[in-house]
Amino acid sequence: MRAGLVVHPGSGSGAAARVADTVAARLRPVVDELHVGTGPASGLDLLVVLGGDGAVHHAVRYCAAHGVPLGLLPAGNGNDLARALDLPLDPLGALEVLLTALREGRRRRLDLGSAGDAWFATVLCAGFDAAVARRAHALRWPRGPRRYDVAVLAELARFRSHPVAVRTEHERFELDATLVAVGNTAYYGGGIPICPSARPDDGLFDVTLVGRASRANLVRLLPKLRAGAHLRHPAVRTLRAREVRIEGIGGTALPLVVDGEPLPAGPVTVRCVPGALTVVA
Structure with a gap:
Protein backbone atom coordinates (compact mmCIF):
# COMPACT_ATOMS: atom_id res chain seq x y z
CA MET A 1 0.00 0.00 0.00
CA ARG A 2 1.36 3.40 -1.07
CA ALA A 3 -0.05 5.95 1.38
CA GLY A 4 0.14 9.71 1.61
CA LEU A 5 -0.09 11.71 4.82
CA VAL A 6 -1.18 15.28 4.14
CA VAL A 7 -0.46 17.58 7.08
CA HIS A 8 -1.96 21.05 7.45
CA PRO A 9 0.32 22.36 10.20
CA GLY A 10 -1.78 25.42 11.06
CA SER A 11 -4.95 23.43 11.78
CA GLY A 12 -6.24 23.60 15.33
CA SER A 13 -3.81 26.37 16.31
CA GLY A 14 -0.89 24.08 15.48
CA ALA A 15 -2.41 20.84 16.79
CA ALA A 16 -1.74 19.05 13.50
CA ALA A 17 1.92 20.06 13.47
CA ARG A 18 2.44 18.89 17.05
CA VAL A 19 1.31 15.32 16.34
CA ALA A 20 2.47 14.92 12.74
CA ASP A 21 5.70 13.06 13.57
CA THR A 22 3.86 10.69 15.92
CA VAL A 23 1.20 9.99 13.30
CA ALA A 24 3.81 9.29 10.61
CA ALA A 25 5.76 6.97 12.91
CA ARG A 26 2.61 4.99 13.77
CA LEU A 27 1.51 4.72 10.13
CA ARG A 28 4.80 3.52 8.62
CA PRO A 29 4.69 -0.04 10.02
CA VAL A 30 1.22 -0.73 8.57
CA VAL A 31 1.78 0.56 5.00
CA ASP A 32 4.44 -0.30 2.45
CA GLU A 33 5.36 3.28 1.58
CA LEU A 34 4.44 6.58 3.22
CA HIS A 35 4.78 10.02 1.65
CA VAL A 36 4.42 12.98 4.03
CA GLY A 37 3.73 16.49 2.79
CA THR A 38 1.23 19.33 2.56
CA GLY A 39 -0.39 17.91 -0.59
CA PRO A 40 -1.08 14.46 -2.06
CA ALA A 41 1.51 12.57 -4.09
CA SER A 42 0.59 10.72 -7.26
CA GLY A 43 -0.28 7.02 -7.45
CA LEU A 44 -1.63 6.70 -3.92
CA ASP A 45 -3.64 3.78 -2.55
CA LEU A 46 -4.64 5.76 0.55
CA LEU A 47 -4.71 9.43 1.49
CA VAL A 48 -4.63 10.30 5.20
CA VAL A 49 -5.46 13.90 6.05
CA LEU A 50 -4.35 15.48 9.31
CA GLY A 51 -6.09 18.83 9.65
CA GLY A 52 -9.32 20.74 10.00
CA ASP A 53 -12.48 20.93 7.93
CA GLY A 54 -10.86 22.93 5.13
CA ALA A 55 -8.10 20.34 4.78
CA VAL A 56 -10.67 17.54 4.86
CA HIS A 57 -12.74 19.24 2.15
CA HIS A 58 -9.78 19.36 -0.24
CA ALA A 59 -8.84 15.77 0.60
CA VAL A 60 -12.42 14.64 -0.10
CA ARG A 61 -12.33 16.33 -3.50
CA TYR A 62 -9.03 14.65 -4.35
CA CYS A 63 -10.16 11.22 -3.18
CA ALA A 64 -13.48 11.41 -5.03
CA ALA A 65 -11.80 12.53 -8.25
CA HIS A 66 -9.07 9.85 -8.13
CA GLY A 67 -10.90 6.94 -6.48
CA VAL A 68 -8.50 6.93 -3.51
CA PRO A 69 -9.71 5.86 -0.02
CA LEU A 70 -9.54 8.51 2.71
CA GLY A 71 -8.20 8.25 6.24
CA LEU A 72 -9.45 11.02 8.51
CA LEU A 73 -7.48 12.45 11.46
CA PRO A 74 -9.36 15.55 12.70
CA ALA A 75 -7.12 18.29 14.07
CA GLY A 76 -9.15 21.45 13.52
CA ASN A 77 -11.65 23.62 15.35
CA GLY A 78 -14.81 22.22 13.73
CA ASN A 79 -14.19 18.58 12.69
CA ASP A 80 -17.72 18.24 11.33
CA LEU A 81 -17.17 15.22 9.06
CA ALA A 82 -15.38 13.30 11.81
CA ARG A 83 -18.26 14.12 14.16
CA ALA A 84 -20.80 12.85 11.63
CA LEU A 85 -18.87 9.58 11.29
CA ASP A 86 -18.64 9.12 15.08
CA LEU A 87 -14.85 9.29 14.98
CA PRO A 88 -12.83 10.54 17.96
CA LEU A 89 -12.42 14.30 17.65
CA ASP A 90 -8.74 14.26 18.52
CA PRO A 91 -6.17 13.15 15.93
CA LEU A 92 -4.44 10.50 18.04
CA GLY A 93 -7.74 8.90 19.05
CA ALA A 94 -8.82 8.84 15.41
CA LEU A 95 -5.41 7.38 14.51
CA GLU A 96 -6.13 4.32 16.64
CA VAL A 97 -9.40 3.81 14.74
CA LEU A 98 -7.57 4.21 11.42
CA LEU A 99 -4.79 1.77 12.34
CA SER A 114 -21.76 17.31 -6.21
CA ALA A 115 -22.11 21.01 -6.99
CA GLY A 116 -20.73 21.42 -10.49
CA ASP A 117 -17.09 20.34 -10.19
CA ALA A 118 -17.08 20.79 -6.40
CA TRP A 119 -17.57 17.72 -4.21
CA PHE A 120 -18.71 18.13 -0.62
CA ARG A 147 -15.26 32.51 15.92
CA TYR A 148 -18.58 31.35 14.46
CA ASP A 149 -20.49 33.19 17.21
CA VAL A 150 -18.62 36.42 16.45
CA ALA A 151 -19.42 36.00 12.76
CA VAL A 152 -23.11 35.52 13.59
CA LEU A 153 -23.24 38.80 15.50
CA ALA A 154 -21.49 40.63 12.68
CA GLU A 155 -23.84 39.28 10.01
CA LEU A 156 -26.97 39.97 12.07
CA ALA A 157 -26.25 43.67 11.68
CA ARG A 158 -26.67 43.40 7.89
CA PHE A 159 -29.21 40.58 7.85
CA ARG A 160 -32.09 40.31 5.38
CA SER A 161 -33.98 37.42 3.83
CA HIS A 162 -33.79 36.69 0.10
CA PRO A 163 -36.48 35.59 -2.39
CA VAL A 164 -35.41 32.09 -3.44
CA ALA A 165 -36.67 29.38 -5.79
CA VAL A 166 -35.99 25.81 -4.65
CA ARG A 167 -36.49 22.85 -6.96
CA THR A 168 -36.10 19.15 -6.26
CA GLU A 169 -36.95 16.07 -8.30
CA HIS A 170 -40.35 16.15 -6.55
CA GLU A 171 -41.41 19.80 -6.32
CA ARG A 172 -40.66 23.45 -6.96
CA PHE A 173 -41.57 26.36 -4.71
CA GLU A 174 -40.58 29.92 -3.90
CA LEU A 175 -40.05 31.53 -0.53
CA ASP A 176 -38.39 34.41 1.23
CA ALA A 177 -35.50 32.46 2.73
CA THR A 178 -33.24 33.26 5.62
CA LEU A 179 -31.14 30.20 4.83
CA PHE A 205 -29.93 14.90 1.10
CA ASP A 206 -31.75 16.30 4.10
CA VAL A 207 -32.69 19.92 3.36
CA THR A 208 -33.47 22.52 6.02
CA LEU A 209 -35.10 25.77 4.93
CA VAL A 210 -35.66 28.74 7.21
CA GLY A 211 -38.17 31.17 5.75
CA ARG A 212 -38.66 34.85 6.45
CA ALA A 213 -37.65 35.75 9.98
CA SER A 214 -37.18 39.11 11.65
CA ARG A 215 -33.84 39.87 13.22
CA ALA A 216 -35.41 39.36 16.65
CA ASN A 217 -36.87 35.99 15.64
CA LEU A 218 -33.55 34.93 14.19
CA VAL A 219 -31.77 35.82 17.43
CA ARG A 220 -34.24 33.59 19.29
CA LEU A 221 -33.86 30.79 16.74
CA LEU A 222 -30.05 30.64 16.66
CA PRO A 223 -29.57 29.09 20.15
CA LYS A 224 -31.95 26.30 19.13
CA LEU A 225 -29.62 25.34 16.28
CA ARG A 226 -26.90 24.01 18.54
CA ALA A 227 -29.44 21.84 20.34
CA GLY A 228 -31.06 20.63 17.12
CA ALA A 229 -34.37 22.07 18.34
CA HIS A 230 -34.86 24.48 15.44
CA LEU A 231 -36.97 22.04 13.40
CA ARG A 232 -40.00 22.82 15.59
CA HIS A 233 -39.86 26.53 14.72
CA PRO A 234 -42.77 27.62 12.46
CA ALA A 235 -40.38 29.29 9.99
CA VAL A 236 -38.50 26.01 9.41
CA ARG A 237 -39.34 23.47 6.73
CA PRO A 267 -27.60 29.70 -8.49
CA VAL A 268 -26.45 26.18 -7.75
CA THR A 269 -27.62 22.64 -8.49
CA VAL A 270 -26.46 19.91 -6.11
CA ARG A 271 -26.78 16.16 -6.58
CA CYS A 272 -26.30 13.33 -4.11
CA VAL A 273 -23.85 10.76 -5.53
CA PRO A 274 -24.19 7.45 -3.63
CA GLY A 275 -20.99 5.71 -2.57
CA ALA A 276 -18.72 8.35 -4.13
CA LEU A 277 -16.15 8.23 -1.29
CA THR A 278 -14.44 5.33 0.48
CA VAL A 279 -13.33 6.02 4.06
CA VAL A 280 -10.99 3.73 6.01
CA ALA A 281 -12.91 3.46 9.27
Whole structure:
Protein backbone atom coordinates (compact mmCIF):
# COMPACT_ATOMS: atom_id res chain seq x y z
CA MET A 1 0.00 0.00 0.00
CA ARG A 2 1.36 3.40 -1.07
CA ALA A 3 -0.05 5.95 1.38
CA GLY A 4 0.14 9.71 1.61
CA LEU A 5 -0.09 11.71 4.82
CA VAL A 6 -1.18 15.28 4.14
CA VAL A 7 -0.46 17.58 7.08
CA HIS A 8 -1.96 21.05 7.45
CA PRO A 9 0.32 22.36 10.20
CA GLY A 10 -1.78 25.42 11.06
CA SER A 11 -4.95 23.43 11.78
CA GLY A 12 -6.24 23.60 15.33
CA SER A 13 -3.81 26.37 16.31
CA GLY A 14 -0.89 24.08 15.48
CA ALA A 15 -2.41 20.84 16.79
CA ALA A 16 -1.74 19.05 13.50
CA ALA A 17 1.92 20.06 13.47
CA ARG A 18 2.44 18.89 17.05
CA VAL A 19 1.31 15.32 16.34
CA ALA A 20 2.47 14.92 12.74
CA ASP A 21 5.70 13.06 13.57
CA THR A 22 3.86 10.69 15.92
CA VAL A 23 1.20 9.99 13.30
CA ALA A 24 3.81 9.29 10.61
CA ALA A 25 5.76 6.97 12.91
CA ARG A 26 2.61 4.99 13.77
CA LEU A 27 1.51 4.72 10.13
CA ARG A 28 4.80 3.52 8.62
CA PRO A 29 4.69 -0.04 10.02
CA VAL A 30 1.22 -0.73 8.57
CA VAL A 31 1.78 0.56 5.00
CA ASP A 32 4.44 -0.30 2.45
CA GLU A 33 5.36 3.28 1.58
CA LEU A 34 4.44 6.58 3.22
CA HIS A 35 4.78 10.02 1.65
CA VAL A 36 4.42 12.98 4.03
CA GLY A 37 3.73 16.49 2.79
CA THR A 38 1.23 19.33 2.56
CA GLY A 39 -0.39 17.91 -0.59
CA PRO A 40 -1.08 14.46 -2.06
CA ALA A 41 1.51 12.57 -4.09
CA SER A 42 0.59 10.72 -7.26
CA GLY A 43 -0.28 7.02 -7.45
CA LEU A 44 -1.63 6.70 -3.92
CA ASP A 45 -3.64 3.78 -2.55
CA LEU A 46 -4.64 5.76 0.55
CA LEU A 47 -4.71 9.43 1.49
CA VAL A 48 -4.63 10.30 5.20
CA VAL A 49 -5.46 13.90 6.05
CA LEU A 50 -4.35 15.48 9.31
CA GLY A 51 -6.09 18.83 9.65
CA GLY A 52 -9.32 20.74 10.00
CA ASP A 53 -12.48 20.93 7.93
CA GLY A 54 -10.86 22.93 5.13
CA ALA A 55 -8.10 20.34 4.78
CA VAL A 56 -10.67 17.54 4.86
CA HIS A 57 -12.74 19.24 2.15
CA HIS A 58 -9.78 19.36 -0.24
CA ALA A 59 -8.84 15.77 0.60
CA VAL A 60 -12.42 14.64 -0.10
CA ARG A 61 -12.33 16.33 -3.50
CA TYR A 62 -9.03 14.65 -4.35
CA CYS A 63 -10.16 11.22 -3.18
CA ALA A 64 -13.48 11.41 -5.03
CA ALA A 65 -11.80 12.53 -8.25
CA HIS A 66 -9.07 9.85 -8.13
CA GLY A 67 -10.90 6.94 -6.48
CA VAL A 68 -8.50 6.93 -3.51
CA PRO A 69 -9.71 5.86 -0.02
CA LEU A 70 -9.54 8.51 2.71
CA GLY A 71 -8.20 8.25 6.24
CA LEU A 72 -9.45 11.02 8.51
CA LEU A 73 -7.48 12.45 11.46
CA PRO A 74 -9.36 15.55 12.70
CA ALA A 75 -7.12 18.29 14.07
CA GLY A 76 -9.15 21.45 13.52
CA ASN A 77 -11.65 23.62 15.35
CA GLY A 78 -14.81 22.22 13.73
CA ASN A 79 -14.19 18.58 12.69
CA ASP A 80 -17.72 18.24 11.33
CA LEU A 81 -17.17 15.22 9.06
CA ALA A 82 -15.38 13.30 11.81
CA ARG A 83 -18.26 14.12 14.16
CA ALA A 84 -20.80 12.85 11.63
CA LEU A 85 -18.87 9.58 11.29
CA ASP A 86 -18.64 9.12 15.08
CA LEU A 87 -14.85 9.29 14.98
CA PRO A 88 -12.83 10.54 17.96
CA LEU A 89 -12.42 14.30 17.65
CA ASP A 90 -8.74 14.26 18.52
CA PRO A 91 -6.17 13.15 15.93
CA LEU A 92 -4.44 10.50 18.04
CA GLY A 93 -7.74 8.90 19.05
CA ALA A 94 -8.82 8.84 15.41
CA LEU A 95 -5.41 7.38 14.51
CA GLU A 96 -6.13 4.32 16.64
CA VAL A 97 -9.40 3.81 14.74
CA LEU A 98 -7.57 4.21 11.42
CA LEU A 99 -4.79 1.77 12.34
CA THR A 100 -7.31 -0.86 13.44
CA ALA A 101 -9.30 -0.41 10.22
CA LEU A 102 -6.13 -0.75 8.13
CA ARG A 103 -5.08 -3.95 9.90
CA GLU A 104 -8.57 -5.45 9.56
CA GLY A 105 -9.21 -4.19 6.02
CA ARG A 106 -12.36 -2.29 6.99
CA ARG A 107 -13.82 0.32 4.64
CA ARG A 108 -16.97 2.43 4.55
CA ARG A 109 -18.65 3.87 1.45
CA LEU A 110 -20.17 7.33 1.80
CA ASP A 111 -22.35 9.51 -0.39
CA LEU A 112 -21.05 12.89 -1.50
CA GLY A 113 -22.72 16.00 -2.79
CA SER A 114 -21.76 17.31 -6.21
CA ALA A 115 -22.11 21.01 -6.99
CA GLY A 116 -20.73 21.42 -10.49
CA ASP A 117 -17.09 20.34 -10.19
CA ALA A 118 -17.08 20.79 -6.40
CA TRP A 119 -17.57 17.72 -4.21
CA PHE A 120 -18.71 18.13 -0.62
CA ALA A 121 -19.08 15.72 2.28
CA THR A 122 -21.07 17.65 4.88
CA VAL A 123 -23.35 20.62 4.13
CA LEU A 124 -23.91 23.14 1.37
CA CYS A 125 -25.52 26.30 2.69
CA ALA A 126 -26.97 29.40 1.04
CA GLY A 127 -28.09 32.67 2.58
CA PHE A 128 -27.46 33.85 6.13
CA ASP A 129 -25.50 30.81 7.29
CA ALA A 130 -23.28 30.97 4.20
CA ALA A 131 -22.58 34.64 4.89
CA VAL A 132 -21.70 33.72 8.49
CA ALA A 133 -19.42 30.91 7.34
CA ARG A 134 -17.65 33.21 4.87
CA ARG A 135 -17.06 35.81 7.60
CA ALA A 136 -15.90 33.14 10.10
CA HIS A 137 -13.52 31.79 7.45
CA ALA A 138 -11.94 35.23 7.14
CA LEU A 139 -11.60 35.89 10.89
CA ARG A 140 -8.30 35.20 12.61
CA TRP A 141 -9.71 35.68 16.11
CA PRO A 142 -11.17 34.11 18.17
CA ARG A 143 -10.29 30.46 17.62
CA GLY A 144 -12.72 27.55 17.86
CA PRO A 145 -16.53 27.72 17.91
CA ARG A 146 -16.49 31.29 19.31
CA ARG A 147 -15.26 32.51 15.92
CA TYR A 148 -18.58 31.35 14.46
CA ASP A 149 -20.49 33.19 17.21
CA VAL A 150 -18.62 36.42 16.45
CA ALA A 151 -19.42 36.00 12.76
CA VAL A 152 -23.11 35.52 13.59
CA LEU A 153 -23.24 38.80 15.50
CA ALA A 154 -21.49 40.63 12.68
CA GLU A 155 -23.84 39.28 10.01
CA LEU A 156 -26.97 39.97 12.07
CA ALA A 157 -26.25 43.67 11.68
CA ARG A 158 -26.67 43.40 7.89
CA PHE A 159 -29.21 40.58 7.85
CA ARG A 160 -32.09 40.31 5.38
CA SER A 161 -33.98 37.42 3.83
CA HIS A 162 -33.79 36.69 0.10
CA PRO A 163 -36.48 35.59 -2.39
CA VAL A 164 -35.41 32.09 -3.44
CA ALA A 165 -36.67 29.38 -5.79
CA VAL A 166 -35.99 25.81 -4.65
CA ARG A 167 -36.49 22.85 -6.96
CA THR A 168 -36.10 19.15 -6.26
CA GLU A 169 -36.95 16.07 -8.30
CA HIS A 170 -40.35 16.15 -6.55
CA GLU A 171 -41.41 19.80 -6.32
CA ARG A 172 -40.66 23.45 -6.96
CA PHE A 173 -41.57 26.36 -4.71
CA GLU A 174 -40.58 29.92 -3.90
CA LEU A 175 -40.05 31.53 -0.53
CA ASP A 176 -38.39 34.41 1.23
CA ALA A 177 -35.50 32.46 2.73
CA THR A 178 -33.24 33.26 5.62
CA LEU A 179 -31.14 30.20 4.83
CA VAL A 180 -31.14 26.95 2.89
CA ALA A 181 -28.94 24.07 4.07
CA VAL A 182 -28.46 20.91 2.00
CA GLY A 183 -27.05 18.22 4.28
CA ASN A 184 -25.22 15.08 3.27
CA THR A 185 -24.39 14.87 6.98
CA ALA A 186 -25.92 16.59 9.98
CA TYR A 187 -23.32 19.13 11.10
CA TYR A 188 -21.73 22.40 10.10
CA GLY A 189 -20.14 25.36 11.90
CA GLY A 190 -18.29 23.22 14.45
CA GLY A 191 -21.05 20.86 15.58
CA ILE A 192 -24.31 22.65 14.74
CA PRO A 193 -26.82 19.94 13.69
CA ILE A 194 -28.52 21.98 10.98
CA CYS A 195 -29.85 18.79 9.29
CA PRO A 196 -30.12 16.50 12.34
CA SER A 197 -31.39 13.40 10.54
CA ALA A 198 -28.98 13.48 7.60
CA ARG A 199 -27.02 10.27 6.95
CA PRO A 200 -24.10 10.02 4.51
CA ASP A 201 -25.04 6.57 3.22
CA ASP A 202 -28.76 6.73 2.37
CA GLY A 203 -28.54 8.26 -1.12
CA LEU A 204 -30.50 11.37 -0.12
CA PHE A 205 -29.93 14.90 1.10
CA ASP A 206 -31.75 16.30 4.10
CA VAL A 207 -32.69 19.92 3.36
CA THR A 208 -33.47 22.52 6.02
CA LEU A 209 -35.10 25.77 4.93
CA VAL A 210 -35.66 28.74 7.21
CA GLY A 211 -38.17 31.17 5.75
CA ARG A 212 -38.66 34.85 6.45
CA ALA A 213 -37.65 35.75 9.98
CA SER A 214 -37.18 39.11 11.65
CA ARG A 215 -33.84 39.87 13.22
CA ALA A 216 -35.41 39.36 16.65
CA ASN A 217 -36.87 35.99 15.64
CA LEU A 218 -33.55 34.93 14.19
CA VAL A 219 -31.77 35.82 17.43
CA ARG A 220 -34.24 33.59 19.29
CA LEU A 221 -33.86 30.79 16.74
CA LEU A 222 -30.05 30.64 16.66
CA PRO A 223 -29.57 29.09 20.15
CA LYS A 224 -31.95 26.30 19.13
CA LEU A 225 -29.62 25.34 16.28
CA ARG A 226 -26.90 24.01 18.54
CA ALA A 227 -29.44 21.84 20.34
CA GLY A 228 -31.06 20.63 17.12
CA ALA A 229 -34.37 22.07 18.34
CA HIS A 230 -34.86 24.48 15.44
CA LEU A 231 -36.97 22.04 13.40
CA ARG A 232 -40.00 22.82 15.59
CA HIS A 233 -39.86 26.53 14.72
CA PRO A 234 -42.77 27.62 12.46
CA ALA A 235 -40.38 29.29 9.99
CA VAL A 236 -38.50 26.01 9.41
CA ARG A 237 -39.34 23.47 6.73
CA THR A 238 -37.51 20.22 5.95
CA LEU A 239 -37.49 17.88 2.98
CA ARG A 240 -35.45 15.06 1.47
CA ALA A 241 -34.22 14.90 -2.11
CA ARG A 242 -31.56 13.49 -4.44
CA GLU A 243 -31.18 16.75 -6.34
CA VAL A 244 -31.73 20.35 -5.26
CA ARG A 245 -31.49 23.58 -7.24
CA ILE A 246 -31.31 26.87 -5.32
CA GLU A 247 -31.69 30.11 -7.22
CA GLY A 248 -32.17 33.70 -6.14
CA ILE A 249 -35.21 35.43 -7.63
CA GLY A 250 -34.88 38.79 -9.34
CA GLY A 251 -31.13 38.63 -9.83
CA THR A 252 -30.28 37.91 -6.18
CA ALA A 253 -26.84 36.28 -5.94
CA LEU A 254 -26.91 34.08 -2.86
CA PRO A 255 -23.70 33.54 -0.89
CA LEU A 256 -22.75 29.85 -0.97
CA VAL A 257 -20.50 27.68 1.18
CA VAL A 258 -19.69 23.92 1.02
CA ASP A 259 -17.92 22.13 3.88
CA GLY A 260 -17.21 25.58 5.31
CA GLU A 261 -15.40 26.66 2.12
CA PRO A 262 -16.78 29.55 -0.02
CA LEU A 263 -18.17 28.98 -3.51
CA PRO A 264 -18.91 31.71 -6.05
CA ALA A 265 -22.29 33.29 -5.31
CA GLY A 266 -25.19 32.49 -7.57
CA PRO A 267 -27.60 29.70 -8.49
CA VAL A 268 -26.45 26.18 -7.75
CA THR A 269 -27.62 22.64 -8.49
CA VAL A 270 -26.46 19.91 -6.11
CA ARG A 271 -26.78 16.16 -6.58
CA CYS A 272 -26.30 13.33 -4.11
CA VAL A 273 -23.85 10.76 -5.53
CA PRO A 274 -24.19 7.45 -3.63
CA GLY A 275 -20.99 5.71 -2.57
CA ALA A 276 -18.72 8.35 -4.13
CA LEU A 277 -16.15 8.23 -1.29
CA THR A 278 -14.44 5.33 0.48
CA VAL A 279 -13.33 6.02 4.06
CA VAL A 280 -10.99 3.73 6.01
CA ALA A 281 -12.91 3.46 9.27
